[in-house]
Amino acid sequence: MSLLAIKDLGVSINGTAILHDVSLRMTHGEIVAITGESGSGKSMTALAVMGLLPRGATAAGQIVLDSTDILRTSETDLCQMRGNAMGMVFQEPMTALNPVQTIGDQVAETILIHEKTTKVEAHDRAAAMLARVGLKLSPTRYPHELSGGQRQRVVIAMAIALRPKLLIADEPTTALDVTTQARILDLLRDLVREFDMGLLIITHDLAVVADVADKIVVMQKGRVVEAGATQDLLANMQHPYTKALFEASTHVVSLPEAKPSAPMLSVQDVVRDYPITRRRLRGPRPMFRALHDISFEINQGERLGLVGESGCGKSTLTRAILGLEDVQGGEIRLDGQAVFAGKRPNLAVRRKMQVVFQDPYSSFNPRHRVERLITEPFHLLDSPPTGQARQAAIAKALGDVGLTPEDASKFIHEFSGGQRQRIAIARALIVEPELIIFDEAVSALDVSVRAQVLDLIAELCRKRPLAYLFISHDLSVVRSVTDRVIVMQAGKIVEQGETEAVFANPQHPYTQTLIAAAPQLPQIGMVV
């Protein structure tokens, strides 16, 4: 008998249809992955199963969990079921926990709500559950003392504390580093086998899907376009959207050949210290060393990748190179000039560098029009173009990234995430810098959009000599768009070399771990 059967589920919010005829079945001990791009309705499906549809939503069809139809169950009964019969793990472990309660209390709370037990017993069971999810910490710790991966383990412990029959995980590893992601996925897989529960995992990451799922459901615009057992589906894709999706995620951009050239940016023995909170009332403030003797060079027209997990010092290094913060030791020079002259950043150097940030939604002032947004770097020029020349520069920059000159008078909210990232690139290009820093610039984008943006970057490289530093946690992307790569761990460079050489034959144990942990898409026979 099936554990969960969704039949012809349709959801509309205020009259706008979000889901159309979604159907799927899963049994005990099975891992089903729903995948698709943003707006495909995968999270809405999960919320519908939990009976947590947003206000104003109406649902039609059937969601039968263990012979109970969720859509025809009262809120009171649903509260009984949530946590008990079904548990949920959210994407963002940083906000999913209450910061003022210990982790033990939070897990015990789930138990106390649903079962009549003593506090002592609930806390014992909570401690056991925390140990089961691999957390070797005291239950009296507070969430802020934990890392992202550890918090996600607490969230999982809360979700499975009562051994639910169905666990729903909405992008459970998206916010985590690759090595942590691998461990969390292992944990989820083990728990499914041990408790014989069903796991409905929602993710946009096809490599994760291929790695863990028994069954795949591909969604597009609120419809299921294709579903099937993982091996069958991967071997024999039917729907063009599925094919396009998998193609985009294994997309390889064709970079022009890098020519040998002179060094441009040189980073020499850079040290960056941050003062941290005093441990004692008197005495010097302790310092945290975020960067240890970092040295590397970028040649003209060279594409350098920077890989490392969160907290390795990537962002600190970016800020130091951009001259936003001074360093405590060493030197950063671009074309022989220091980026930080005395106490002030050197504007003459800064105009040779631009940056594209990760989040396309926070990198623009929502109150300015595109023309004003992308001409902001003109501030760096001694005599910025005016009138006709300015209009021409705007049109050229927009044209270069595949937008039209008419887009100049629009506001940023009229654009999608991918278009915004193009505008961010246009903003970086408008002063024709020698070096662009892409700080996780494609990480927040859907696979198909990401492929387009990567193609755009490759095309820009063909048009003019463009050097960039491409920072990413996504190894496959770094591999495809860089000539050379640097691997950072805990503020130190542990390995650097030609991209292909490093990926094919990693020397440092950390690099080996990183590459091993990254989920891989199996080679798919796309032969027709």
Add this chain to the structure above:
Amino acid sequence: MSRNLIIGTVLTSIFVALAAVSFVWTPHDIETLDIPNKLQGPGGGNLLGTDHFGRDILSMIMMGARTSIAVAVVAVGIGMALGIPLGLLAAARHGSLLDELIMRGNDLVFAFPSLVIAILITAVFGASAVNAIIAIGIFNIPVFARLTRGAALPLWERDFILAARVCGKSATRISVEHILPNITNLMIVQGTIQFSLGILAEAALSYIGLGAQPPTASWGRMLADAQTLVSIAPHTALVPGFAILLMVLGLNLMGDGLRDWLDPRIRVART
């Protein structure tokens, strides 16, 4: 638009209109006394009756609205003109000694009961509308400084500010160009609330004789004058009392409504 916003705007507009009309026309002249005609009830020759000097109360209310609004506008203006730049500065230099100084200075001003200090100021420097404005205005400064700093701090963490810094823009320029436009909504809402508090403060100061001096009309002093006459001619106290009540109510409703209307998150949740 919410019901609050509409009611609030209508009430406020009525008083602003009365104040504006008083510049060109009032039903009666309020500077001539007409003792034989004193303490007339509403209706008859005077729509809202007359006071103990026989002056037309409606005309006094209109002239009083002018005083109240002028005092409140200038007081809020002082608060904004000094408080917002201080808040922006503190946010731009977050964590520095300057930030500490500004914010602790604010705490210091906040620590004093505002009306008592306003009384002190007017008592020392003489009772006049100008001194009342300054006294009320000083206490608006920390309100706006705190609010500005609080709203600006999260904005400083956003990527578009980082992008502006990469473009070599100074902290001052970023504050004016990027931070200020993004906190305007908040300032408008807070301005409305402070405006109503200013009206109350002005009425309170005039009530104890430390606000605008005769012959300038003021709602607070009308109340004070009517105090002893409440049992004989209740309308002399009720009319200015209701004027204060309705104006403050209108401004608060408007502030409340504006906050909802200007905040897109709440607007979405309502629809």
